[in-house]
Amino acid sequence: MWNSEINFEHVEWVPAISISGFLLLVVFLWKEWKGVHNRSFYINSFIGFISILSLGLLMLSPTMMKEVKGEAVLLTAGYAEEQLDSLYKSNGRLTTINYTPGMDLLTQLDSVNQLLVMGYGIKDYDLWQLERQQVEFIPTEISEGIVKLDFTQNAMVGEDWTVEGLYRNPREKTKLVLQGPGREDLDSVLLTERNSQNFSLKANLKVKGKFVYKLQIKDSTGIVIENESLPLVVEAKKVLKILLVNEFPSFETKYLKNFLAEQGHEVVVKTKLTVQKYKFEYFNTDKVAIYALNTDSLYEFDLIVFDDKSLNNLSRSEQSILAKSVLENGMGVFVQQTEDSFQGKNALVEFETIRDNQTTLQLTNWPKNTLEKFPVQYSDTGLLGIPIGNFAFSIKKGKGQYGSTILKNTYQLILDGNESQYREIWSRIITEISRKSEPSGFLKSSNDLAYLNEPYDFSFFTKDSSPMIVYKELYQLPLIKDVVMVDEWHGTTYPKKMGWHSLVSEKDSSIYSNFYIMDGKEWNTLVNARTLRSNKRFFSLSNSKPVIKKIPQILDRIWFFMVFLLGMTYLWLETKLRNL
């Protein structure tokens, strides 16, 4: 009804004033009514109406939207003083706002329709405040330091943990040192390139636990310029349950089984000795007779290793059970090639290979050792195929995977004393192919570096309809369901203490996430570079057309008063003149 441009300052009085105005008008009309429909009655009625209306409006004080025209500059960290000076020169009416993270920008920007942001930009969590603002971003580029960083915060014992990044404009002989627990130097790199240099630092993870590694930047004289934290949670390996089925005893299986059993995995080996006679070996697990494959017996295993012959000898029903187990339960099946039968098909899976007539292979990590292989190589180009190094291949089927390798007689590595290489080959294959157990939920955060008194955003994936997350065993955090994804929930917390913090699902304490809160000064350059990138992205996406920004302004009430006064004057004069 109302034009959106017009509103009243005292909207709440509208009904009362309307009713009283109406009553006043009725009284007025009744008083004016002289039983004759003459011209003056109409004129007076109209004038009276106008006067009452004016009186009403005088009390309601109507407002009207008006376009604002104001310019301001928002100064964030790293802005250039000279640029600001020249801006002032060209536009003297600029208002200046100094940005502090987390500040309320909306009120300050009420009367501003043109905003300039200078410096590295504003924090990600403040960007929403500028969503409806026309902004011109004048970025300051990072001159020197680590501008990109990539490292995982969760790793397994034994892994080679890598920290990669990009250092911009290193000074001569700047050195990066990765320090482990107790500030023990683990790896270092000397920056030699002039403009930008990618670096990669490596450390073997020896111990499980929560650690804070450090990345030190040292100048050419060895003085530490920066000392930044790299939080890391190292987890111990978990036990797998593996079944090995062989048509005949082989050295490959013997060594593989010993390797797995020594690592504490639960291993069951079924080897055919002769017709209908088998050798069953159980390592680290109780005896369970396994004759034919059925859904129950398969359910327990994370991985089944078949040689190609025993896989082909499975009955049709066993094959379908196995296929179903892979598809729905995510079980892994590894096919041991006993001879060069890669071209031969089997009912469950087919690895596409091409002959290359090469019988030896070198692994990328171990260029010195030559391994024996079948004269083929994998050629699968499908979306479901995943190569494991250059020696093995896996194919995803549903939730599970099938895998195989072109290497043969890998046990020779152990006999030659290259146990490390043997371990790496089989660890990669087995870890990749075996079943990934599915937890009931999963916590994830996009903040790899979390700071004191800054929001820490996280996502919680779960199929539960009312999930709950407890922060540091102290209090529950509110969660918001994602708009699109059914199983995604979002939450935010504001850590007030430095050190390790945890988020735990209240319903399943096995789902947790540890994060380390550091001092706001750490990783300054990196944080600035990231802010700069996200600001650039945000402001380039946001509306570049000038936004017409309007704010309501009260209409001058003198006009209503004047109309009312004129109306009254006329009505008073009109009677006087008529009686003359």
Next chain:
Amino acid sequence: MKEARDILHNALAKWRLIRISEILLLSLALAICTYLLFLNLWVAVGFLIFIFTIGVLFIKPWKYSLSNICSHIDMTVLPMEHSTGLLLENEANLNVLSKIQQARISEKLRQHKRKIHFKNYLYPIIGFALVCIIAAWIMNITGVLQTKSGKNKIPQSDIVNFQVLDSVPKEIIAPKITEQNISIRYPSYTNEPVRSTSNMNLKVLEGSRITWNIKFDQTLKQALLKLGADSLEMAFKNDSYSRTITADYSNFYSIKFTDSENHGYLSDLFSLETFGDEPPVIALKGLKQFSSFEFDGPQQLEFTTILDDDFGISNAAIIATVSKGTGESVKFREERLSFDTKFSPNNKSQELKKILNLRDLKMEPGDELYFYVEAMDNKQPKPNVSRTETYFSVIKDTVSDLFAVEGSLGADLMPDYFRSQRQLIIDTEKLLKEKPSIKKQEFNSRSNELGFDQKALRIKYGEFMGDETEAGSITMGVEEETGDTDPLADYTHDHDGANEHNLVDEEHEGHEDEEGDEDPLEAYVHNHENPEASTLFAQSLKSKLKQAMAEMWDAELYLRLFEPEKSLPYQYKALKLIQEIKNSARIYVHRIGFDPPPIKEDKRLTGELDEIGNFTKNEFIEQKELYPNMEEALARLEMLWITEEKITKEDRLLLDKAGNELARLAIEEPSKYLETLQAIKWLSESEYLDVARIKIAIKGLYSALPPKDILPSAQQKYNSELTNLFIEALNVE
């Protein structure tokens, strides 16, 4: 006159000397006393210099003058008539009477010069010095004063530092060690005296008994000796805490005590290193590893054995084994012989002689003697035994004309008189290589020698060929050279010969011997008239051998012409042919093999299996975690470092266990891990946390842990709805 003055001067010098001697004696006596009491040379020397200086300054011997002497003489020597002073006066200044008196006095002084005596205290001082020194010496050996200073003065390096384990108010005075004494009693067999030391880092023989005696200046509630993982309470007796243990292996220890107010203190970590008793070292002198004797000559072996051991040798003997006969009829006889020199047990070093007469061992020609020397030390309960390597000795057999080389003696002592074709090639090549560096004459001579060897080899093969005319002529040729029918027969170890493996009976040689110049192959030859038809070898072999001999001819020719380089190709050809001949012989052996019947695949694995069951094996393999506590402690320390958590009892227990694991490493490399171990021990005992120590502990533990390989592990992966949809879509495709 002059003489009298000299007397006076001498007297002055004597007087001064006496005085100085008195001071010196006195100060020396006091210095010796000081030394005996404090056992410190520098203090004693300082004291000596000090007393002497004071004495000299007090007595001032330089102030004594001749006039003093004169008045002294006047006083003590009556005949001088109080006129000695005149002697000092200048004669020219005196009146006549005085001159006369001066002359008289001078005369008298000469007469009475022996009467000039100085009162001195030399004897009393010597007596006093002796008394003092003896008293000090007695005090020194009886140790009367030592409880307060002497031996209990703990050397600076041995002072034990204690760290307070809990936060103690500053004003409390921590107990201090006033006396520490560790006595080490080596095992009785070593006959070593009891040693005592104040150094807490010990290095002792395995099995030694160690007693700690520690005295504190305050009474304590409890004192513990923390040895590795054990806490041993120290008994309080005679005002000191003591504990005795037997050191069986290397370890670390520290001392922990609680004072009367229940504050705990922990000392630094000390090493208790043990070393084993070394086995005796035996050295044999004057003996070759192999020796051989003629039957009719002297058969004596003379040698000296030097034995050394760290704590004494209890027994030494020669173990001799005589072997008689050969092959299957071999017999052994073992004897234990003593040395000629008398062996005295428990000596650390001895030199023993022995003359070994083989005849005494009843050895006959062809017998062999193996012997070695064995020595045992006095270690108990199980002595260390060491022995030398075995020495061989043989009495040459005169009956067997075979040179008893390889096989019988365990070492190939074949002389290099005879060269095989391969050896000839090697030698020729060596000669060519050395050509620039040797004289022409020598080169020619060596080339000629090689030519001779080449000839000898050819003759040998010629025998196999049975070439009558050739064989005869060669034998004659050899005769010319050596005067022997078959110079090589004794020395031949025929590797190159076609008959190396005795494929062909060599009996024909015997025939040759018996029948003199007759054809040696007579018995085997069908056609007696034609040596070409000998059936020793197949025709092809025969021709090959002939060819080889022809090559040898040429090789010899060039060697004789001093052109070994030209000879080489022929030698190679000959070698190749000889190899072929050998190989063809081998093929013959190969043919006598076993040909298994072919396997019928359809019958395979179809036997009766009723009695065969399944095989089941169940095994639980224990996880071989090397340092589980160290790993756990590291993670825990990291948390304690970062967070403000308090150290708990469990933490301390964990650290204690981790410390014990690290101690195993530290024993091997103390310099690397000792600081860490000390920090961990401290943390495991302490009530409060010390950041610096935590840092040391973390760093040390981390570097001590071995790197780990990546291993297969179960993983978790949450599949979100989106992922599931994606996978489904992919599978449909």
